[in-house]
Amino acid sequence: xxGGFAPVVVFVLLAASGCRSGRTVTVYTSVDQAQAEPIxxxxxxxxGIQARPLFDVEASKTTGLVSRLLAEKPRxxxxxxxxxxxxQTLLLKQRKVLAAYDSPMARGLPERYRDPxxxxxxxxxxxxxxxxxxxxxxxxxxxxxxxxxxxxxxPPGRIGLALPLFGTSATHAAALYASLGREKARALxxxxxxKGWRIVDGNSVVRDLVVSGQLAAGITDSDDACGALxxxxxxxxxxxxxxxxxxxxxxxxxxxxxxxEARALIDYLLEPSTERKMMDSxxxxxxxxxxxxxxxxxxxxxxxxxxPGMEALAARFEQSRADMTDLFVxxx
Numbered sequence: 414x415x416g417g418f419a420p421v422v423v424f425v426l427l428a429a430s431g432c433r434s435g436r437t438v439t440v441y442t443s444v445d446q447a448q449a450e451p452i453x454x455x456x457x458x459x460x461g462i463q464a465r466p467l468f469d470v471e472a473s474k475t476t477g478l479v480s481r482l483l484a485e486k487p488r489x490x491x492x493x494x495x496x497x498x499x500x501q502t503l504l505l506k507q508r509k510v511l512a513a514y515d516s517p518m519a520r521g522l523p524e525r526y527r528d529p530x531x532x533x534x535x536x537x538x539x540x541x542x543x544x545x546x547x548x549x550x551x552x553x554x555x556x557x558x559x560x561x562x563x564x565x566x567x568p569p570g571r572i573g574l575a576l577p578l579f580g581t582s583a584t585h586a587a588a589l590y591a592s593l594g595r596e597k598a599r600a601l602x603x604x605x606x607x608k609g610w611r612i613v614d615g616n617s618v619v620r621d622l623v624v625s626g627q628l629a630a631g632i633t634d635s636d637d638a639c640g641a642l643x644x645x646x647x648x649x650x651x652x653x654x655x656x657x658x659x660x661x662x663x664x665x666x667x668x669x670x671x672x673x674e675a676r677a678l679i680d681y682l683l684e685p686s687t688e689r690k691m692m693d694s695x696x697x698x699x700x701x702x703x704x705x706x707x708x709x710x711x712x713x714x715x716x717x718x719x720x721p722g723m724e725a726l727a728a729r730f731e732q733s734r735a736d737m738t739d740l741f742v743x744x745x
Contacts, residue, residue, distance in 0.1 A: 537697025
């Protein structure tokens with residue numbers, strides 16, 4: 414790819430109908446439209462507040478929404494940011510884009526999943542997992558960490574990874590930078606490049622290539638992996654030793670045009686009952702309120718309890734992103 418990387422961002426703004434209270438809330442969200450819309454419809458039915466979602470429909474996902482929120486900082490248009498991960502939510506906090514709101518629903522969350530300054534809180538969680546095609550990989554053959562996979566003898570192009578510049582693939586890279594340090598983490602991703610892993614546009618692409626047998630295995634998110642398992646494809650989900658729980662996050666925008674409605678939506682999205690709806694929809698597979706509650710497809714997997722904290726990870730995000738650009742884009 415020449416001249417760096419400039420993502421083209423396309424947004425879809427949908428105005429829901431049927432609410433007559435005259436009250437509205439604009440939410441920018443990277444949660445997939447098919448999963449977010451039923452949640453927002455339920456909020457409208459309960460409160461009478463019309464939710465106006467803005468979806469990013471390009472591969473850049475959260476990155477495009479964050480760029481828009483930064484550009485709109487002097488005159489905000491959004492009230493709420495509902496993110497499918499957390500690293501870039503914390504970036505917005507650092508850039509003073511978020512407002513403090515101490516939601517009563519957030520107080521029931523573990524400290525790890527809520528900001529002590531009350532600018533964000535976790536809403537449902539997912540795992541980074543390894544999805545393997547059982548017709549391509551024998552039982553017990555697959556290593557259980559990125560480092561072990563990078564050192565394994567799989568043929569070039571048989572292991573897949575979403576480009577680690579966006580979304581949860583980028584968050585995973587930042588987590589490894591926080592836990593391993595820059596030197597070891599960069600060396601790990603350099604080994605992945607040298608091994609000739611297939612680098613694709615998103616986690617769902619990794620899933621589809623594993624399902625079709627074009628990849629023997631791939632790193633993806635638990636929502637994508639569980640979807641493949643539910644389809645009856647010849648695949649299996651394996652836990653990674655160097656994985657992490659990736660919480661979704663909700664936050665109020667500083668200077669939100671509709672602050673009361675924003676607080677109502679945030680409270681709703683943080684409710685345990687809404688988290689259950691998210692799990693039922695396939696977006697979130699892990700409860701942040703109850704560590705024992707998870708989707709059936711992940712019952713046998715161990716969810717990591719440790720790892721770097723959210724703030725420590727976010728502090729490494731820009732550094733890891735710069736290295737990922739050097740390794741995966743500029744080197745092409």
